[in-house]
Amino acid sequence: MRHASSRFVFSVRSSLKPLLFLIALMAAGMGAAPALAQANSKYAAVVIDANTGKALFSANANARRYPASLTKMMTLYLTFEALQAGRISKDSKIVFSRNAAAEPPTKLGVKAGGSITVETAILALITKSANDAATALAETLGGSEENFARIMTAKARALGMSGTVFRNAHGLPNPGQFTTAQDMATLGLALNEHFPQYYDYFSVRSFQFGKQRIAGHNRLLGRVKGVDGIKTGYTRASGFNLATSASDGNRRIVAVVLGGVSGGARDKHMTDLVGTYLPKASTRGGGNLVARAATAPLNAIAKVILPKKNAPTPDSRPGADGVQVASADEGILSLAEEQNTQVAAIAPAPIPAPAPAPRPENLPFAYSKLDPARLGGVDPVKTASVPSKGAWAVQVASSPSQTEAKAFLDRTSGNAGRVLGSASAYTEPFVKGGVTYYRARFGGFETKTAAWDACNALKRQKISCYAVEQ
Numbered sequence: 171m172r173h174a175s176s177r178f179v180f181s182v183r184s185s186l187k188p189l190l191f192l193i194a195l196m197a198a199g200m201g202a203a204p205a206l207a208q209a210n211s212k213y214a215a216v217v218i219d220a221n222t223g224k225a226l227f228s229a230n231a232n233a234r235r236y237p238a239s240l241t242k243m244m245t246l247y248l249t250f251e252a253l254q255a256g257r258i259s260k261d262s263k264i265v266f267s268r269n270a271a272a273e274p275p276t277k278l279g280v281k282a283g284g285s286i287t288v289e290t291a292i293l294a295l296i297t298k299s300a301n302d303a304a305t306a307l308a309e310t311l312g313g314s315e316e317n318f319a320r321i322m323t324a325k326a327r328a329l330g331m332s333g334t335v336f337r338n339a340h341g342l343p344n345p346g347q348f349t350t351a352q353d354m355a356t357l358g359l360a361l362n363e364h365f366p367q368y369y370d371y372f373s374v375r376s377f378q379f380g381k382q383r384i385a386g387h388n389r390l391l392g393r394v395k396g397v398d399g400i401k402t403g404y405t406r407a408s409g410f411n412l413a414t415s416a417s418d419g420n421r422r423i424v425a426v427v428l429g430g431v432s433g434g435a436r437d438k439h440m441t442d443l444v445g446t447y448l449p450k451a452s453t454r455g456g457g458n459l460v461a462r463a464a465t466a467p468l469n470a471i472a473k474v475i476l477p478k479k480n481a482p483t484p485d486s487r488p489g490a491d492g493v494q495v496a497s498a499d500e501g502i503l504s505l506a507e508e509q510n511t512q513v514a515a516i517a518p519a520p521i522p523a524p525a526p527a528p529r530p531e532n533l534p535f536a537y538s539k540l541d542p543a544r545l546g547g548v549d550p551v552k553t554a555s556v557p558s559k560g561a562w563a564v565q566v567a568s569s570p571s572q573t574e575a576k577a578f579l580d581r582t583s584g585n586a587g588r589v590l591g592s593a594s595a596y597t598e599p600f601v602k603g604g605v606t607y608y609r610a611r612f613g614g615f616e617t618k619t620a621a622w623d624a625c626n627a628l629k630r631q632k633i634s635c636y637a638v639e640q
Contacts, residue, residue, distance in 0.1 A: 210409070210429055210430075210431055211429075212235065212408065212409040212428065212429025213229065213230060213409075213427075213428065213429040213430070214229060214230035214231060214233050214235050214350070214351040214426075214427075214428040214429060215227065215228070215229045215230070215231070215351055215425070215426060215427045215428065215439070215443065216228050216229070216231040216351040216352055216355050216425065216426050217355075217423055217424075217425040217443050217447045218355045218359065218423060218424045218425070219421075219422075219423060219451045219452055220359055220362065220415075220417075220422035220423055220424050220451070220455070220459070221421070221422060221451065221452045221453070221454060221455030222451075222452045222455060222459075223359075223459040224452075226423065226447040226450060226451065227425075227443060227446075227447055228352075230351065231350065231351045231352040231355075232333060232350050232351075232352050233350060233351075234333065234348045234349070234350060235348065235349060235350060235351065235408065235411075235428045235429060236343070236347070236348060236349075236405060236407050236408035237334075237341055237347065237348070237349040237354065237403065237408065237411065238341045238403030238404050238405045238408040238411050239299045239340070239341040239401065239402060239403030239404065239411070240341065240349070240354050240401055240403045240411050240413055240426075241304075241336060241338070241339065241340060241341030241347070241349075241403070242295045242296075242299060242304055242339070242340060242341060242401060242403075243354070243357050243358065243361065243400065243401050243413065244322045244325065244326065244336060244357060245295065245304050245307055245308060245318075245322070245339045245340070246292065246295055246296070246361070246371075247325065247357065247360065247361055247364075247365075248311060248318075248321065248322065248325060249288065249291070249292060249307055249311065250361070250364075250365040250368045251364075251365075252311055253288070253368065254365065254367075254368075258288055258310075258311075259288065260287060260288050260289040260292075261287050261288070261289070262287065262288045263285040263286070263287065263288075264285055264286050264287065264288055264290075264291045264303070264306045264307055264310050265283070265284070265285045265306065265310070266280045266281065266282055266283065266284050266285065266286075266302060266306045267282060267305075267306070267309055268282040269305060269309070269315070270282075270302050270303075270305040270306040270309060271284075271302055272302075273301040273302040273304075273305050273340065273342075274301060274342065275301070276298055276299055276300060276301060277298075277300050277301050277302040277303070278294050278298065278300045278302055278303055278379065279302070280302060280303075280306075286303065286306075288307075290303075290377075290379065291303045291306065291307050292368075292371055293371065293374060293377040293379075293384075294377075294379070294384070295307075296371055296372055296374060296386065296399075296401070297374060297375070297376060297377060297384055297385065297386035297387070298384050298386070298387075299387065299401075299402065299403070301340040301341075301342060304339045304340035304341075305338075305339055305340060307339065308338075308339035315338055315339055318339055319336045319337050319338055319339065322336035322339070323335055323336045326353065326357075329356060329357065329360050329460055329461075330356055330460065330461070331349070331353035331356050331357060332353070333348075333349065333350040333352070333353050334348065334349040334350065334353045335347060335348055335349075341403060341405070342405065343405050343406070343407055346569070346570065351426040351427075351428050352426075354413050354426045354428075355413070355424050355425070355426045356460055357413075358400050358413050358415055358424040358426070359424050359459050359460050360460040361400065362415060362422075362424070363458045363459065363460055363462075364458075364460070364462055369399070372398065372399025372400045372401070372415070373391060373398045373399050374386065375388075375391050375392065387402045388400075388401070388402050388412075389433070389437055390412075390414060390437060390440060390441065390444075394416070394440075394441050394444055394445075395418075396416040396417055396418050396444065396448055397414055397415070397416045397444060398415055398416065398417060399414070399415045400413045400414060400415050400424075401413050402433075404433070408428065408429065409428065409429035409430050409431060409436075410429070410430035410431070410432060410433050410435070410436040411426075411427065411428045411429070411430070411436070412426070412427050412430070412436050412437070412440050413425070413426045414426070414427075414440050414443075414444065416444045416448050417448075418448055418449075420453040421448055421449070421451040421452065421453055422451065423444070423447055423448050423451050425440060425443045425444060425447070427439050427440050427443070561615070561616060561617070561618075561639060562613075562615040562616070562617065562618055562620065562621035562637055562638070562639055563593075563611040563612060563613040563614075563615065563621065563637070563638055563639075564590075564593070564611065564612045564615065564621050564624050564625050564628070564635050564636070564637055564638075565609055565610065565611045565635060565636055565637075565638050566578060566579070566582050566610050566611070566612070566628070566633060566634070566635045567609075567610040568607050568608060568609045568610060569607065569608055569610070570605055570606065570607050570608070571608070572597055572599070572608040574608075575597045575608040575609070575610040576595075576597055576608075576610070578610045579595040579596075579597070579610045579611075579612070580595075582595075582610075582612075582628075582633060583595060585631065585633065586627070586628055586631055586633060589624055589627040589628055589631070590612050590624060591624075592614060593612035593613060593614045593615065593624070594612065594613050594614050595610075595611070595612055596611055596612075596613060597609060597610060597611070598611060611638070612624075615637075618637060618639070621637035621638075622637045624637075625637050
């Protein structure tokens with residue numbers, strides 16, 4: 171993440187794009203949005219008037235990007251929701267499993283079996299952006315991080331964040347986890363509107379943890395007039411991200427900048443956005459902009475339409491801007507590799523919930539008691555794992571989870587059975603970057619034309635796909 175950048179090693183190649191991006195930003199100020207987008211394909215930004223919901227500034231606001239530690243905004247949303255409902259208290263213990271304790275930095279460094287309070291976990295996420303604390307929270311509230319990620323995505327849908335899929339609670343790289351600047355702004359609005367009693371946590375600049383004073387990473391707090399939060403983020407693939415809330419009393423904006431080439435460039439751009447658009451925001455509003463939604467059932471996770479490139483992840487790839495960063499981040503697939511590694515966001519098949527992480531026996535009811543099988547509304551999948559005869563197949567998705575790949579096949583069959591005819595559904599494993607993925611395919615097409623015709627018919631039903639020779 172961005173706060174671990176002191177551990178990273180930068181080596182600039184011959185490309186001058188990052189430098190041009192920074193120069194354009196500093197020289198042109200607010201008029202540089204087109205130049206920013208040209209100089210860095212990771213860039214996206216939006217400024218929303220928190221009183222009216224109007225977009226005061228927008229650049230690639232709905233383009234898919236990696237959230238990095240902005241992911242923790244949703245982890246915190248669900249934590250605040252559990253607090254508000256009385257499922258947990260600020261003093262409830264969050265026990266660290268081996269999985270949580272093993273997360274890479276930035277982290278608190280709590281050993282497996284150790285614990286912290288919910289309030290300490292909140293402060294650790296907001297200031298230090300601690301990955302181990304995020305995972306420990308997820309396992310406590312969701313039973314497992316995987317289950318919690320499903321709940322995160324369901325909540326995103328309930329809040330109107332249609333372009334976001336979560337795969338973990340901390341934001342470390344995952345090729346199937348993505349968002350948009352618009353969605354992160356929506357989440358920022360929701361945090362402020364739905365949990366005003368907890369929102370002040372986002373303005374905390376440091377907190378005491380044991381014998382050490384842990385400082386935050388949001389450099390705009392206390393330096394830019396009106397800024398009162400929210401969250402920073404960084405990974406090699408995402409660039410430098412920042413979600414910001416600012417108010418001058420009657421006016422309030424929520425702004426998001428994604429894909430900065432450095433923390434300084436990102437902060438400068440956000441400072442310009444706040445300075446330019448906060449005075450232009452409305453002093454009158456019409457109530458909450460983000461509908462409050464109860465915990466959404468898992469079948470509320472709508473299928474995310476795969477992009478035309480057959481890849482759900484952003485266009486920019488690590489190193490595409492000429493800057494190579496050595497970090498603990500896992501590798502991200504190249505664009506060519508992505509052609510066969512799209513990840514569908516679907517409701518999971520009814521599989522038993524993973525065993526919960528260790529926790530005190532008297533921990534109040536949390537999300538861990540939500541049964542994916544009961545909430546998901548997806549019938550068991552009986553899908554062959556071998557291709558049928560025929561030279562061509564139609565691929566509709568791929569996922570690091572075979573269960574999800576099979577569930578997607580089952581759902582596609584139910585929605586477009588006539589188009590697929592006698593085609594046989596199957597999954598096909600393959601490995602990229604040490605990760606096993608599963609292609610979801612319908613085989614048995616005798617000719618390329620037959621497969622293409624079927625795929626075109628699926629696309630008319632808004633089911634993305636492509637034909638492939640088996």
